[in-house]
Amino acid sequence: MKYIRTVKYESELNKSFYKKVIESSGCEKILECIQCGTCSSTCPVSLYMDFTPRKLMAMIKGGFEDEALKSKTIWICSSCYSCTVMCPAQIKITDIMYALKRMAIEKGVYPKGMPIPVLAEEMSKVIAEKGRNSEMEVVTRMMLRTNPLGMLKMAPMGLSLFRKGRMHIGGEKIKNRKQMQKLLSGLKKKEAK
Amino acid sequence: MKNYGYYPGCSVRSSSKSYEKSLLLVMKGVGLKMKEIDDWNCCGATAYFGTDKKMAGAVAGRNLCLAEQQKMSDVIIPCTGCYLTLRKSQDNIKENKNDTIRSALNGAGLKGGDKVSLRHPVDVLYNDVGIEKIKSLVKKPLKEWKIASYYGCQLVRPYADVDDPYHPVILDEIMIACGAQAVDYPYKTRCCGGALTGTVEDVGLRLVYILLAEMMKRGANCVVTMCPLCHFNFDVYQKKVEEKFGEEFKKSFGKKFEPLPILHFTQAMGIAFGYKESELGTGELMVEPKALLRAV
Numbered sequence: 001m002k003y004i005r006t007v008k009y010e011s012e013l014n015k016s017f018y019k020k021v022i023e024s025s026g027c028e029k030i031l032e033c034i035q036c037g038t039c040s041s042t043c044p045v046s047l048y049m050d051f052t053p054r055k056l057m058a059m060i061k062g063g064f065e066d067e068a069l070k071s072k073t074i075w076i077c078s079s080c081y082s083c084t085v086m087c088p089a090q091i092k093i094t095d096i097m098y099a100l101k102r103m104a105i106e107k108g109v110y111p112k113g114m115p116i117p118v119l120a121e122e123m124s125k126v127i128a129e130k131g132r133n134s135e136m137e138v139v140t141r142m143m144l145r146t147n148p149l150g151m152l153k154m155a156p157m158g159l160s161l162f163r164k165g166r167m168h169i170g171g172e173k174i175k176n177r178k179q180m181q182k183l184l185s186g187l188k189k190k191e192a193k
Numbered sequence: 194m195k196n197y198g199y200y201p202g203c204s205v206r207s208s209s210k211s212y213e214k215s216l217l218l219v220m221k222g223v224g225l226k227m228k229e230i231d232d233w234n235c236c237g238a239t240a241y242f243g244t245d246k247k248m249a250g251a252v253a254g255r256n257l258c259l260a261e262q263q264k265m266s267d268v269i270i271p272c273t274g275c276y277l278t279l280r281k282s283q284d285n286i287k288e289n290k291n292d293t294i295r296s297a298l299n300g301a302g303l304k305g306g307d308k309v310s311l312r313h314p315v316d317v318l319y320n321d322v323g324i325e326k327i328k329s330l331v332k333k334p335l336k337e338w339k340i341a342s343y344y345g346c347q348l349v350r351p352y353a354d355v356d357d358p359y360h361p362v363i364l365d366e367i368m369i370a371c372g373a374q375a376v377d378y379p380y381k382t383r384c385c386g387g388a389l390t391g392t393v394e395d396v397g398l399r400l401v402y403i404l405l406a407e408m409m410k411r412g413a414n415c416v417v418t419m420c421p422l423c424h425f426n427f428d429v430y431q432k433k434v435e436e437k438f439g440e441e442f443k444k445s446f447g448k449k450f451e452p453l454p455i456l457h458f459t460q461a462m463g464i465a466f467g468y469k470e471s472e473l474g475t476g477e478l479m480v481e482p483k484a485l486l487r488a489v
């Protein structure tokens with residue numbers, strides 16, 4: 001029989017993880033979490049999460065970097081800001097969720113089959129290219145990458161939207177695309193420094 | 194004197210054209226002039242904030258700088274997704290006068306962006322135009338309409354400066370001014386799930402179900418929204434939600450039954466102002482509000 005250790009040793013944690021989270025989210029109060037659970041109880045989707053918002057805050061403080069970044073929680077969060085408004089310690093939980101999403105994408109550790117990172121990435125691409133965004137174009141590109149069969153399932157809805165004149169396939173562009181490119185490359189230059 | 198600008202956002206130019214159509218008519222009706230920001234770009238919305246915060250801030254920021262360069266004092270933003278994205282980006286511009294985003298904006302010839310007021314049309318109609326003015330324009334009071342006004346998250350959270358984050362009333366008051374009955378219910382700002390209907394469908398549909406079922410239980414025969422995404426969820430996914438949860442959202446109008454109609458709030462105002470249905474784009478709605486429209 002093989003015994004599997006289910007609790008981590010201190011040495012396996014990343015004790016400075018919270019610092020990265022503070023830097024990326026801009027929320028310095030995270031260490032002041034009192035574990036009251038207000039966030040989890042007000043969250044409309046906590047019952048679908050693998051770790052509730054309260055647990056996730058404790059995990060960040062405790063240095064459970066891996067678990068936090070691989071959690072489904074951050075992708076199920078719908079950014080409703082309910083927790084942020086209610087938290088007695090004024091922790092900007094929603095912004096922390098965004099920060100964790102960015103870190104997970106950077107490390108490439110988001111759960112398999114989660115279309116959200118792909119959606120975000122496709123959206124960024126379209127905006128960088130054209131400055132405008134047709135939701136349909138983004139959704140189509142996302143579906144083709146994550147779930148080509150799902151396209152078939154969506155087809156009836158797409159058709160009825162089309163009939164109502166609500167399907168708009170791409171095409172709009174801003175005029176000053178040069179300015180947009182300059183703006184984006186300006187960001188990159190600074191980062192490289 | 195206020196000089197109103199207008200930031201349409203992508204949704205009202207693709208899947209929610211009737212929101213824009215009706216908004217433009219209503220604003221003209223109340224005598225408010227607004228000018229579209231020349232060459233605005235997509236704000237990037239929340240998905241964007243999730244991948245690259247700097248890029249998101251810069252892309253959204255460009256719109257704010259353009260608005261100021263075009264001498265606008267206020268910008269009216271009908272999509273609450275865009276509204277919040279632009280406000281967050283403006284916060285960033287205000288707080289960081291020397292960061293990467295600011296210098297990239299400057300480098301691209303984009304100045305300012307911190308002064309323009311970012312407003313949702315509900316806020317402008319309630320606070321600048323006023324209830325009395327709206328009342329004076331009503332030609333066909335919406336007497337039989339029992340409206341559940343849905344605010345969603347992003348107008349009232351995290352910035353709780355336009356109305357209460359859980360029990361707002363300004364949209365209800367506009368609807369009452371149009372002669373309708375306002376349905377009180379506790380979930381006015383409970384999240385509709387946003388993009389979850391498309392990304393994690395099970396969860397998204399459940400959130401929509403909870404809201405529609407509650408509105409029905411409280412006696413609504415019509416719902417008005419103030420965000421194209423919330424509207425999309427209620428209108429386009431309504432049938433799917435009914436199938437999944439085995440419950441029909443049917444309301445009676447006299448002897449007739451029809452599904453729960455979901456209108457952009459400006460469409461409801463337009464009907465009350467006596468505008469033609471075709472001008473307000475009600476034909477674009479998935480749940481056709483036939484009996485409701487006859488009930489004025």
Ligand code: SF4
Pocket residue numbers: 032033034035036037038039040053054057086087088089090091093
């Ligand atoms: S509401 Fe705030 S203090 Fe309470 S558990 Fe959540 S994050 Fe911690």
Ligand code: SF4
Pocket residue numbers: 039042043044045046053076077078079080081082083084093094097
């Ligand atoms: S912002 Fe996310 S974590 Fe917070 S309450 Fe809303 S869904 Fe839950």
Ligand code: SF4
Pocket residue numbers: 133201202203204205234235236237238239272274275
């Ligand atoms: S939030 Fe949505 S609707 Fe608004 S500009 Fe961005 S993509 Fe378009």
Ligand code: SF4
Pocket residue numbers: 078079080273274344345346347383384385386387388420422423
């Ligand atoms: S209710 Fe949901 S979809 Fe509507 S604005 Fe709020 S987060 Fe967006």
